[in-house]
Amino acid sequence: MHPTALRLVALLAAGLAAGCATVPPESDPEARAEYFETNDPLEPLNRVTYAVNDAFDIMLLRPAAEAYRLFLPQPVRTGIGNVIDNLLLPKTAAHQLLQGKPEMAGKAIARFVVNSTVGILGIFDFATDLGLEPQYEDMGQTLGVWAGTTNGGPYIVLPLLGPSNLRDVFGRGIDMATDPWDYIGQGDTVRALRITRTATQVIDTREQLIEPIDELRQRIDPYAALRSVYQQQRARDILDESPPRRRFFDWRFRPPE
Amino acid sequence: MQRRVFLTGLLAALPLAGAWADDRTSRAAAFIEAQGKALVAVLDSDAPLPEKRTEVARILREAVDVRGVGQFVLGRHWRTASETQRNQFLELFEETLVRNLSARFGELQGVTFEVGRAQPRGEEGVSVATTVNRPGQPPVLLDWLVSEASGRPLIVDLVAEGTSLRITQRSEYSAVIQRGGGRLESLLEAMRRQLAQLEARELASN
Numbered sequence: 001m002h003p004t005a006l007r008l009v010a011l012l013a014a015g016l017a018a019g020c021a022t023v024p025p026e027s028d029p030e031a032r033a034e035y036f037e038t039n040d041p042l043e044p045l046n047r048v049t050y051a052v053n054d055a056f057d058i059m060l061l062r063p064a065a066e067a068y069r070l071f072l073p074q075p076v077r078t079g080i081g082n083v084i085d086n087l088l089l090p091k092t093a094a095h096q097l098l099q100g101k102p103e104m105a106g107k108a109i110a111r112f113v114v115n116s117t118v119g120i121l122g123i124f125d126f127a128t129d130l131g132l133e134p135q136y137e138d139m140g141q142t143l144g145v146w147a148g149t150t151n152g153g154p155y156i157v158l159p160l161l162g163p164s165n166l167r168d169v170f171g172r173g174i175d176m177a178t179d180p181w182d183y184i185g186q187g188d189t190v191r192a193l194r195i196t197r198t199a200t201q202v203i204d205t206r207e208q209l210i211e212p213i214d215e216l217r218q219r220i221d222p223y224a225a226l227r228s229v230y231q232q233q234r235a236r237d238i239l240d241e242s243p244p245r246r247r248f249f250d251w252r253f254r255p256p257e
Numbered sequence: 258m259q260r261r262v263f264l265t266g267l268l269a270a271l272p273l274a275g276a277w278a279d280d281r282t283s284r285a286a287a288f289i290e291a292q293g294k295a296l297v298a299v300l301d302s303d304a305p306l307p308e309k310r311t312e313v314a315r316i317l318r319e320a321v322d323v324r325g326v327g328q329f330v331l332g333r334h335w336r337t338a339s340e341t342q343r344n345q346f347l348e349l350f351e352e353t354l355v356r357n358l359s360a361r362f363g364e365l366q367g368v369t370f371e372v373g374r375a376q377p378r379g380e381e382g383v384s385v386a387t388t389v390n391r392p393g394q395p396p397v398l399l400d401w402l403v404s405e406a407s408g409r410p411l412i413v414d415l416v417a418e419g420t421s422l423r424i425t426q427r428s429e430y431s432a433v434i435q436r437g438g439g440r441l442e443s444l445l446e447a448m449r450r451q452l453a454q455l456e457a458r459e460l461a462s463n
Contacts, residue, residue, distance in 0.1 A: 030333040034431060218454065220447045224432030228425040236419045243419075248395035 039155055039165075040227060046157040050223050053162055057206075062213075065206035078247045079123040081204050085247070086115050086122025087197065088136060090180045095137035099145045107132050125246060133244035140171030141238045150235035155227055163230040285383035285403035286375040288410040292320040293370050293387065300365045306459070310359040314351075317358075322404065322411035323351045329413075330427045334434055334441055342441050349448040356455040363462045367392050378402065382413060 021043045024031035040046060069077070089112035096105035111132040115122045128134065144150055144167060153166030164172065181194070216222045216229075236242045299312045317323070327350045328335050338346065358365070373386035382404035389397045402414035415422040430444055437443020 034333065038428065038432075218451075218458075219429060220451050221429045221432050221436075224429045225425055228428035229420050232420050232424060241419070243398060 038227070039151070039153070039231075041154050042156065046155065047223055049157040049159055050226075053157065053160065054222075056160065057213075061202075061206050062210065064203055065210055068203050068207050069210070075249060077204070077207065078249045080200060081208075081247050082115070082119070082125050083122040084197070084201050084204055085125075085134065085136075086112060086119070087181060089115075091175065092135055092137045094180070095139065095142045096135075098142045099137070104135065108135055111135075125249075128246045134246060135244060136237075138171055139174040140168035140234065143167050143171050144234070144238035150238050152231075152234060155231070163226055165231075165234075168234065281405065282375040282377055282383045284405075285410055286372055286385050288320075288403060289375075289385040289387065289401050289412075290372045292316060292412075293372070297368060297370065300362065300368060306359070306362070309362060310355060313358050314355045317354055318351070320412050321354065322407060322413050323347065323354070325404075325407070325411070325413055326350075326423055329423050330430055332427050332431060334431070334444075338441050342445070345445055346441070346448075349445060349452065352452055353448060353455070356452055356459065360455045360459040360462065362459075364391070382406070384416070 021035075021041055023041075024035050026032070072080070089108050093105040093108040093112070096102070096108060111127040111134075114127040114130060114132060115125055118124075119126050125134070140152070144152065147167070152168055156164045156166065156169055158164050158169065161172075181197075184190075216226060219225045233242070295316050296313065299309055299316065302309065302312075304312070324347060327347045330350070331338065331346060335343065368389060368391050370387050370389045373388060375383055375385045378384045382402050385401045385403055387399050387401065389399055391397075398418055400416040401412050402416065403410045404413045405411075406413075413423070433444045433447050434441060437447075
């Protein structure tokens with residue numbers, strides 16, 4: 001094996017060995033309860049991944065999101081975001097069927113049809129005005145519904161992708177392998193469109209999170225705060241308690257600040 | 258017969274219970290409306306910064322169950338803390354709440370809010386939904402958990418876009434203590450450092 005590769009493997013092995021937090025002893029039941037509630041046995045390793053992601057974000061992702069916000073006016077960004085959201089609706093509808101919510105699935109499909117046609121390929125969200133509100137489901141949520149618990153197993157920070165847990169890692173994998181749009185079309189143009197879609201989705205998501213993540217970084221322990229936020233948000237997503245949010249659209253023209 | 262009397266009594270009592278719960282929810286909504294208005298008035302005033310900060314601190318002390326929230330946030334470490342540590346913690350905690358707002362005075366200019374639905378949350382209190390609007394910014398959904406456990410309405414939690422502030426804070430503080438070798442002092446030190454940062458930010462942005 002190549003020496004650098006060997007060193008990398010050794011480093012990874014050492015990281016894994018050192019990467020497990022120790023369970024508090026039986027004599028301290030409260031500490032034990034907290035340990036299982038936090039559900040982060042890989043914390044030492046996760047914190048390393050988090051730090052690497054953070055550095056990557058500061059160097060590349062956040063500046064890209066800032067540029068996106070700077071060069072595209074807000075109504076344009078909202079239109080692009082609407083297109084991205086619209087493309088996720090078939091997947092959402094499929095998961096609603098899997099979760100036994102056919103009425104919701106019908107609404108998701110109706111929303112997709114209205115916004116894809118009247119809303120011109122999803123740029124405008126007229127469906128909300130008709131009472132067909134935004135919704136989002138994924139495999140992680142479906143697995144949560146099937147398991148009958150919002151507990152997604154050990155918290156995992158994925159390289160580049162960020163916060164997740166055992167359930168959502170599986171969910172994400174399944175969603176990525178079964179994206180309906182991957183079954184339509186072929187050739188270089190389609191491939192280019194797919195890459196554009198993924199890149200836009202990443203930048204759009206990051207742009208919306210500029211302020212929240214800036215705030216997060218000011219906290220005493222951003223890692224622990226994000227872990228808690230992620231677990232709370234996913235629980236709400238699974239229980240369908242997250243209020244539907246229409247993308248902000250301010251029609252009044254204002255000169256750039 | 259006895260059973261019927263009992264049932265009739267129960268049915269007669271039901272509207273009363275409803276009215277009582279209704280009373281509690283409308284009180285909570287009115288409370289949030291009043292405290293919010295007071296806060297917005299301070300935020301929009303032209304008073305000098307220290308004066309505004311003092312006013313905000315006064316409103317927060319009146320509106321928030323600082324001791325209750327502080328106790329919740331410290332969790333299992335509250336019981337093992339000495340009286341001195343508890344007081345130090347509560348003082349730092351309250352100061353953090355105030356400075357978190359005062360460091361954002363600039364951004365919070367021109368803020369408006371609407372009180373939405375108030376819903377009972379059982380033992381925990383009443384959840385009052387608000388929509389906060391800032392000029393040219395997307396609206397933010399904030400739910401306030403109001404409890405009357407102390408005899409008068411007090412805020413015990415803020416749920417911002419579905420995330421409970423006190424749960425997040427508890428998780429974060431407990432991580433800080435754990436990483437500091439289980440010592441509460443390490444949290445107090447970290448809170449002092451954070452306060453210094455917030456102070457610097459306040460000076461820079463106002």
